[in-house]
Amino acid sequence: MDSLGIAGAWVFTPQLHLDERGAFLEAFRGAEFAADLGYRLEVAQLNCSVSRRGVIRGIHYSDVPPGQAKYVSCAAGAVLDVVADLRTGSPTFGKWEAVRLDDVDRRAVFLAEGLGHAFMALTDQATVLYLCSTPYAPGREHGVHPLDPKLAITWPLDSQDDGRPLLSAKDAAAPTLEEAVLAGALPRYEDCVACTAALRTATA
Structure with missing residues (x-):
């Protein structure tokens, strides 16, 4: 896995085995994941979302502890996947990175507890x-609101017919990053670091 430049955010590019039948890949390998990051990803839930072109889901995050780490891939279509550092006190607080996930390269993104996650569907029936x-x-x-001008995420809005993404009512009503900071609603970087350390200790 390769770092995305935000602590706890990684991108995985699998080896594709192609022949006349189609393709095969190992989308996730627990042992290699643990070797790279120093702890095992305990999977408690598998989510699947299907979105029409122009939908933005997120930016979502969970309280830490316990937090919720995610390993995200796109099974069909294409999305622009975004990891945002929402951890107050982090050296990269407010920074974001974007990766195209699709059914061609089959890349995946891992984000640790405390990081924010969002994506925009670039195709109809984008399945994440x-x-x-x-x-x-x-x-x-x-x-946190995905269109917060302070975060300034570069969504490909010009690719949409009307230039406006489709958000859920909950995401449209989400606070800005500054509002979330003032409300004390964001994870603390020190708590996230402690969470990761505890996971590594438990795996050792």
Whole structure:
């Protein structure tokens, strides 16, 4: 796996085996994951979302502890996948990185506990799978507005007919990053570092 430049965010590019039948790949290997990151990803839930072109989902994050790490891939179509550092006190707080995930290169993104996640569907029927380290818990799930001008995520909005993405009501009502900071709603970097250290200790 290769670092995305934000601590806890990685991209995985699998080896594709192609022949006249189609393709085969190993989308996730637990042993190699543990060797690269120093701990095992305990999978508690597998999510699947299907989105029409122009949909943005996120930016979502969970309270830490316990947090929710995600390993995200695109089974069909294409999305622009975004990892945002929402951890107050982080050296890269407010930074984001984007990776195209699609059904051609079959790349995947891993984001550790405390990081924010979002994606925009670049095709109709864009199908995203995510392995999650903890189950969904509504009381611990939060969001930051994906169009916050301070974050300034470069969504490919000009590719849409009307230039406006489709958001859920919850995402459209999400606070800006500054509002989330003032509300004390964001994970603390030190708590996220402690969470990762505990996972590595448990694996050792």
